[in-house]
Amino acid sequence: MSETQDKVAQALEMLRKALEEERERLNDPAVSELVHLLRNDRLTLVEWMLNEVGRLEGVWREGKAPTSGKTCTKRHEGRRLPRGESLPRDFYRPLILKALAEMGGQGRAKEVLRRVFEMAKPSLSDKDLELVPSGTSKRWEKRANWERYQMVQEGLLRSDSPQGIWELSEKGWEEAKRLLEQ
Missing domain, CATH: 1.10.287 (Helix Hairpins)
Structure with a gap:
C-alpha cells in the first residue's frame, strides 16, 4: 500500500x-x-x-469504484443469505422479553443485547456471528435490533424511553410474564 x-x-x-x-x-x-x-x-x-x-x-x-455514478451499491445485491443459514429475526423476541424482565423491565441496549447473546449463543450459527455487509455489527445483533424495532411498533416496548434504553411496556410485561410461566 x-x-x-x-x-x-x-x-x-x-x-x-x-x-x-x-x-x-x-x-x-x-x-x-x-x-x-x-x-x-x-x-x-x-x-x-x-x-x-x-x-x-x-x-x-x-480498490474499485462503484460501476454506476452512485457511491453506494444496490441494497442486498447478492448479499442475502439463503433461508435457514441464520436465525430468523423473530427468534430474538422471547429472548429480548426475558432479558428485560430479568433486568426489572428496562436496561441499556448493550446490556440487554449482551444477555440476549448469552441466551442465544447455543443456537447461533457461524453466519449469525459474521459481520453484516456494512461491517457495522454482527448479523445476530442487527436482527435483534430489528426485532426490537418491530416490538416497539407493536407496543411491546416503550417508544418514549430515553435513547439507548430498552423498556417493556405494560403489554410487553404481560407477554414476558406469559413466557416466564412456560
Missing part, C-alpha cells in the same frame, strides 16, 4: 473511531434523556455516517 493509500485508510479509521465515540456519548444515560427530550436526531445521523464510512472503507480496500 502506498503512503497516500495508507493515509486515506488512516483518515477513514479516525473518522470511524470519532463517530463511534460520539455514538457512545449520545447513548450515555446522562446525555441520552436530554437528547431524547430535545428530539435530537444526532444519534440517527451518527449511525448513518458510521454505515457510510464502513461502506467507503470497503470500497477503498477493494
